[in-house]
Amino acid sequence: MNINVSNKLGKNLRTLSCLFITLALTSSPIFAQTEWVDWSTAISSSEGGHAEGVLEIDKVIHQGIDITYDGEVLLSESPDYVLTTTNGASKIWGPPQSFVSNEINIGPNEQNDAIFLKGVLPGENKITFKKPLLNPYIAIYSLGTYPGVTAPVTLTFFSTPSITSPLKVVAKGPANRLDGTCCQYNSHGLQDPIGNIITDDEGNGVVKFLGRISDISFTVDPSWDAGESFAFTVGVNIRDVSIDIKPGSDPNAINLKNMGNVPVAIMGSSELDVATINQDTVNFAGTPKKSIRNVTSDVNGDGFPDIILHFLTQKLQLSQTDTKACISGELQSGELFQGCDTVKIVKINK
Ligand SMILES: [Ca+2]
Ligand SMILES: [Ca+2]
Ligand SMILES: [Ca+2]
Numbered sequence: 001m002n003i004n005v006s007n008k009l010g011k012n013l014r015t016l017s018c019l020f021i022t023l024a025l026t027s028s029p030i031f032a033q034t035e036w037v038d039w040s041t042a043i044s045s046s047e048g049g050h051a052e053g054v055l056e057i058d059k060v061i062h063q064g065i066d067i068t069y070d071g072e073v074l075l076s077e078s079p080d081y082v083l084t085t086t087n088g089a090s091k092i093w094g095p096p097q098s099f100v101s102n103e104i105n106i107g108p109n110e111q112n113d114a115i116f117l118k119g120v121l122p123g124e125n126k127i128t129f130k131k132p133l134l135n136p137y138i139a140i141y142s143l144g145t146y147p148g149v150t151a152p153v154t155l156t157f158f159s160t161p162s163i164t165s166p167l168k169v170v171a172k173g174p175a176n177r178l179d180g181t182c183c184q185y186n187s188h189g190l191q192d193p194i195g196n197i198i199t200d201d202e203g204n205g206v207v208k209f210l211g212r213i214s215d216i217s218f219t220v221d222p223s224w225d226a227g228e229s230f231a232f233t234v235g236v237n238i239r240d241v242s243i244d245i246k247p248g249s250d251p252n253a254i255n256l257k258n259m260g261n262v263p264v265a266i267m268g269s270s271e272l273d274v275a276t277i278n279q280d281t282v283n284f285a286g287t288p289k290k291s292i293r294n295v296t297s298d299v300n301g302d303g304f305p306d307i308i309l310h311f312l313t314q315k316l317q318l319s320q321t322d323t324k325a326c327i328s329g330e331l332q333s334g335e336l337f338q339g340c341d342t343v344k345i346v347k348i349n350k
């Protein structure tokens with residue numbers, strides 16, 4: 001064992017003991033990042049608007065799952081009163097405790113933006129995921145308004161496949177004002193849903209849908225122009241996995257002109273049986289795995305089998321300046337995972 005490996009082992013052991021301490025303190029045993037849609041376009045019309053965004057999974061190459069929305073889009077109520085944003089300017093997603101819980105490690109932020117509506121359209125408003133998401137979340141801002149001003153607002157949700165388990169509110173609390181200052185009137189946050197129905201007066205929080213969901217739609221009541229504006233966005237948890245690019249080699253030098261392939265090991269653990277990885281969904285730096293030479297072995301000698309997948313070097317969407325590369329995919333359950341490791345891109349003389 002060379003010094004690098006033993007240092008690495010020591011570091012891993014320290015990381016592990018930190019993990020166990022954290023595990024003991026929280027009720028969520030699997031480490032995951034909550035990722036929220038970054039909305040990029042939204043248009044409004046009297047027939048119904050349209051918005052598009054991406055749930056970014058690989059933050060190095062900016063790839064993820066496309067999300068579309070068809071329904072009411074309330075852009076602004078006056079030039080000074082901008083509601084829906086797609087340019088990274090929404091200040092509504094706070095304070096953090098309203099959108100964070102033991103299963104949601106981070107709430108939506110300014111970059112994610114928000115889609116506003118107030119129930120002008122009588123029909124359904126529909127969010128479609130390009131591929132099904134396991135247990136997606138909808139973050140809701142300011143559903144209804146405080147008592148005495150207008151009636152509370154009711155949302156009735158539908159999904160594909162149909163909602164069979166009652167919806168759950170998994171985070172809630174007070175909400176920022178539009179300018180980002182804390183906080184508006186209702187401090188108790190979203191009330192618990194009744195089946196697929198949520199009613200609230202100025203409620204804020206996160207609603208969880210159970211299952212592998214490909215679209216979510218909702219109707220708004222009261223459906224009339226004097227309705228009260230509210231906003232939403234969509235998120236999902238992405239499990240962290242540990243990977244080793246070019247196992248046995250460090251730094252992980254990659255020559256992008258190389259005709260061969262890059263092996264990447266995904267580390268198994270007590271929480272991850274690598275046999276449950278849906279290999280057809282795995283993507284490394286923008287390219288799917290090669291169909292041959294997938295090896296299962298215990299790369300790091302911790303007793304848990306690891307899997308080594310291979311990726312064509314010339315297909316990698318990396319550039320000279322990248323210092324990190326990520327793998328992502330799905331488990332057979334539909335749970336998304338992601339893991340990154342350092343890379344050293346070999347300089348090519350032109
Ligand atoms: Ca955006
Ligand atoms: Ca409101
Ligand atoms: Ca390596």
Ligand SMILES: [Ca+2]
Nearest residue numbers: 298300302304
């Ligand atoms: Ca192992």
